Amino acid sequence: MIPFSLLAVVLVFGIASTDGLSGYQINCGARSEKVVGDVTWVPDGRFVTVGNASDLQSPGLLPVLSSLRYFPDTSARKYCYVVPAERKSKYLVRTTYFYGRFDGGSAPPVFDQIIEGTRWSEVDTASDYARGLATYYEAVVLATGKEVSVCLARNAATKSSPFISALEVSPLEDSVYNSTDFGSYALSTIARHSFGHDGSAAASYPGDRFNRFWEAHSDGMPVVENAASVSPEAFWNKPPEDVFRRGVTTASGSESLELQWPPAPLPAASYYLALYFQDSRAPGPLSWRVFDVAVNGETFFAGLNVSTAGSMLYGDKWPLSGKTKITLTPAPGSPVGPVINAAELMMVIPLGGRTHPRDVIGMQALARGFDNPPADWAGDPCLPQGNSWTGVTCTQGPLARVISLNLTNFNVGGSISDGIANLTAISSIWFVENNLTGPIPDMSLLHHLVALHLENNRLTGLIRPSLGSMPRLRELFVQNNALQGMIPGSLKNRTDITFQYAPGNNLS
Numbered sequence: 001m002i003p004f005s006l007l008a009v010v011l012v013f014g015i016a017s018t019d020g021l022s023g024y025q026i027n028c029g030a031r032s033e034k035v036v037g038d039v040t041w042v043p044d045g046r047f048v049t050v051g052n053a054s055d056l057q058s059p060g061l062l063p064v065l066s067s068l069r070y071f072p073d074t075s076a077r078k079y080c081y082v083v084p085a086e087r088k089s090k091y092l093v094r095t096t097y098f099y100g101r102f103d104g105g106s107a108p109p110v111f112d113q114i115i116e117g118t119r120w121s122e123v124d125t126a127s128d129y130a131r132g133l134a135t136y137y138e139a140v141v142l143a144t145g146k147e148v149s150v151c152l153a154r155n156a157a158t159k160s161s162p163f164i165s166a167l168e169v170s171p172l173e174d175s176v177y178n179s180t181d182f183g184s185y186a187l188s189t190i191a192r193h194s195f196g197h198d199g200s201a202a203a204s205y206p207g208d209r210f211n212r213f214w215e216a217h218s219d220g221m222p223v224v225e226n227a228a229s230v231s232p233e234a235f236w237n238k239p240p241e242d243v244f245r246r247g248v249t250t251a252s253g254s255e256s257l258e259l260q261w262p263p264a265p266l267p268a269a270s271y272y273l274a275l276y277f278q279d280s281r282a283p284g285p286l287s288w289r290v291f292d293v294a295v296n297g298e299t300f301f302a303g304l305n306v307s308t309a310g311s312m313l314y315g316d317k318w319p320l321s322g323k324t325k326i327t328l329t330p331a332p333g334s335p336v337g338p339v340i341n342a343a344e345l346m347m348v349i350p351l352g353g354r355t356h357p358r359d360v361i362g363m364q365a366l367a368r369g370f371d372n373p374p375a376d377w378a379g380d381p382c383l384p385q386g387n388s389w390t391g392v393t394c395t396q397g398p399l400a401r402v403i404s405l406n407l408t409n410f411n412v413g414g415s416i417s418d419g420i421a422n423l424t425a426i427s428s429i430w431f432v433e434n435n436l437t438g439p440i441p442d443m444s445l446l447h448h449l450v451a452l453h454l455e456n457n458r459l460t461g462l463i464r465p466s467l468g469s470m471p472r473l474r475e476l477f478v479q480n481n482a483l484q485g486m487i488p489g490s491l492k493n494r495t496d497i498t499f500q501y502a503p504g505n506n507l508s
Contacts, residue, residue, distance in 0.1 A: 021205055023091070023170035024083050029053035029067035036063055039205070044069060044167070047081045050375040054163075056100035065098040065134055070163040071152060073375050078114060078387045079162065080151040080379035083169045085143035090174070090182060092210055093141060093150060096166035097125045098134040103160055111162040114151040114387060116141050117380030118352040121188060122155065123162075134165065136213070138189035140172065140346070142182035144354060149379035153387050170210050175236040179316040180272060180348070187272055187346035191262035193217035194342045196224070196246035207240035214243050214342065217261070221248040224339055226280035228308040235312045237274055243342040244278045244310055250330075250337030257328040257338045262345055268321035269347050275300075275326070276342040278310040290331040291338035296324060303331070306339065317348055353398040355382040358422045363389065363402060365419020370412050371435075401425035408453075409433040416459075421445045427472075432456055440478070442466060451475040455500070458482055463507070465490050473497055480504035 027034055027041035031053065034041045041064055051071040058066075071079040085091060093115060099108035110124045125135040141148065148169055152162040180187060194203060197216035205211035223246055230244045250257050279289045293300040293313060301313050328338030355363075363381040367373045374390035381402060382394035393404035402423050408430050415438035416431070424445055430453040439461035443449060450472050459481040467476060468490025476491070477500045484506040491499055501507050 021170070021211055022209075023168065026081070026083075026167040026169075027064055027067060028164045028166055029055070029069040031067075034063045041166070044081065047083055047167075048079070049378065050076065050079050054102040056098075056102060058100050061098075061100070064096070064166050065100070068098070068100070068102055068163045068165045070102060070161040072161045074154070075390070076374070076376040077390060078151040078153040078376050078379060080114075080149050080376070081164075081167055082378050083148050083150070083167070085146060085148045085169070086171070087143060087146055089143050090172040090176065091141055091143060091148055092138060092168075092170045092172055092212065093148065094136055094138045094166075094168040094170075094211075095123075095150065095164060096134055096136045096168075097123060097163065098165045099125060099129045099163070102163065105160055109160040109162055110155070110157040112153045112155050113137065114149075114153055114379070114384060115139050115186065116144065116149055116351070117354050117383035118186060118349065119384045119387075120186070120349070122157075123152070124157075138212075139349075140177055140180075140182070140187040140189075142186075145357065145360065151379045151387070168211065172210055173238065176210070176238060177272065177346075178236055179314065184351055186349045186351060188349050190266070190271070190345045190347055191215075192342075192344045193261065194243040194246070195248045195259075195340055196221075203240045203242040207242045208238075209240075210238070212240075214240065218248075219260075221257070221259075222251055223247070224249050224280045226278055226341075228278070228280065230278055230308075230310045234309065235276075237312065237314075237344070239276055239312075239342060243276060247278065247280070247339045247341035249339040253330055253334045253336045255337050256330065257340065259326040259328075259340065261324060261326055261343060265322045266320050266324060268319075270317040271320050272314070272316050272344075272346040272348055273300075273318050273320075274312060274314040274344040275340060276310065276312050277304065277306045277339060278341055279306045279308050279339065281308070281336075288334070289336055289339065290334060292329045292331075294327040294329065296320070297327075300326075310341075352384050353400060355380050355394065355400045355402070356425075358424065359400075359402045362419045362422030363392070365417040365422070369415050369417035369419070371414035372412060374407070374410060395425070403448075404428040406430040407434065412436065415439075416441050416454075418442065424448070427451070429453065432477075440464060440467075440483075444470065447471065449473055453477045454481065456480045460484070462486075463488060463491070463501075467491060468494055468497075476500070478505065483507055 025041045028044045030043045051069045108125045128135040194214045199216045203214040232238045289306045292302045367377045377389045382388045382400035391407045394400040413435040418441045427448045428451045433456040436457040444466035455477045462485040465488035
C-alpha cells in the first residue's frame with residue numbers, strides 16, 4: 001500500500017486531437033456526456049451499479065470535477081467499477097478525487113482503492129483539498145481477463161462515505177514499461193516531471209498520446225532550451241516530444257548536477273525509474289556531452305553519451321527509501337555540463353494474487369442470474385483478503401478458489417445460473433430464505449460439495465438424480481419450495497445424506 005501521493009495538482013485535462021483519446025474517460029456521478037475540448041467524458045452508469053451521484057455547487061470547477069459518486073453502504077466490502085478491456089493488454093488507470101464537501105463535512109474521508117484484486121493505495125486527499133487541489137493516482141496494470149476492475153473500500157480510518165470524481169482507463173503499447181513483469185507486479189506512479197518548466201503541467205494529451213500527466217519542475221537550476229526534433233517512437237516508453245523542449249544543466253562543464261527528486265521522501269520499496277536526456281546542440285567536434293549517472297551515490301549508468309536524438313535510462317527494480325538524489329557527473333574535459341529533461345518514478349507493487357478464472361466465470365454468472373445480488377458483487381470475487389464478495393469464502397494463495405457461498409436471508413431474487421458448475425472447489429452453498437425461482441441447476445461437477453441448502457425459496461422443477469451421485473454431499477435441504485416429481489432413487493438409497501424435502505414441495 002502506498003501511504004502518500006506526490007500527484008496533487010491543479011488538473012489540466014488535455015484537449016484531444018480529431019483522432020480521439022483511446023480507452024475510457026469516465027465522469028463519475030455525471031448524468032450526461034461532457035465534452036472538454038474534443039475529449040468526451042461519459043457518465044459512469046454502465047460501469048458501476050452501486051453508490052449515489054452528487055453534483056458539486058462550487059463555482060469555477062472543471063466540468064469533470066463538478067460531479068462525483070459516493071458510497072454510503074457500510075455493509076459492502078468494496079464498491080467496484082468494471083471497465084471493458086482486452087485480455088493480456090496493459091492499461092494506465094487514473095483515479096481522480098475532489099471532495100467539494102459533497103456530504104456537508106469539513107474534511108474528505110480516507111479509504112482504500114483496489115485494482116484488479118490488489119490493494120493499490122490509501123486515498124487521503126485532505127491536505128490537497130485544503131489547498132483547493134484535486135488529487136489523482138495512477139497505476140499501470142495488466143488485464144488478466146476482458147475487464148479491469150477499480151474498487152474503493154473502507155478501512156479503519158474511514159469516517160464517512162468513500163467517493164470518486166473521475167476514472168480513466170487507457171491502453172498502453174506493448175513496449176511501454178516493458179521491463180516490468182506485469183504478470184506479477186503493477187506500477188503505481190509516484191512522480192512524473194518535465195524539468196526546467198514552471199506552472200502546473202508541462203505535457204499531457206495530445207502531446208502524450210497515452211494522456212500521462214508530465215508535471216512541471218523547476219528549482220532554480222540553469223535551463224536549456226531545445227528546438228531539435230525528437231521522435232517518441234525511438235523510446236520504449238514513448239515520452240512526448242514536449243518534455244525534451246527544456247532541461248536543466250549546470251553553469252559549467254566541470255560541475256556535477258545534483259537533483260533532489262522526487263521532492264518528498266520515499267517509503268522503502270522497489271521502484272521503476274526512467275530518466276530522459278537530450279543534447280540541445282548541433283553535432284560537432286566539441287559538442288559531445290558525456291556524464292555518469294548515480295542515484296543516492298550508486299552508479300545508475302556510466303559514460304552516458306547524450307545526443308540530439310535523445311537518450312533514456314531505466315531501472316526496473318531500483319531500491320529507494322527516504323530522500324532521493326540524482327547526480328550527473330561530467331566526464332573529464334567535458335566542454336559542457338550534464339543535462340536532464342524528464343523523469344518518471346513508479347513504485348513496483350507485488351500483485352496480491354487473483355481468483356481462479358473458472359471461479360470468476362462462475363461467480364459472474366451467478367451475479368448476472370440474481371436480480372439483486374449484494375452491492376459488492378463486482379470486481380474480483382475473492383481478493384484482496386478482507387474485501388471478498390459478501391457471503392463468499394475463499395482459499396488463500398496466489399490463485400484463490402471459492403469454497404463457500406452463504407447468502408442466507410439476503411432477499412436475493414432471480415435464478416441460480418448454470419454457471420455455478422464452474423465452482424469446482426466449493427464445499428458449502430447456503431441460499432436459504434430468499435426469492436429464488438427456476439430449476440436447481442446441474443451441480444454434478446461440484447465433487448467437493450458437502451452441504452447444499454436451498455430451503456425457503458420458490459424453486460421449481462425436478463430434483464436432479466445427479467445430486468445423489470455426488471460423493472461428498474452430506475446435507476441436502478430443499479424444503480419450502482415448489483419442486484415436483486419423483487425423488488431420485490440415487491437419493492433414496494443414500495444413508496449418509498441428511499435430506500430434507502418437506503414441507504412445501506410436491507415430491508414423491
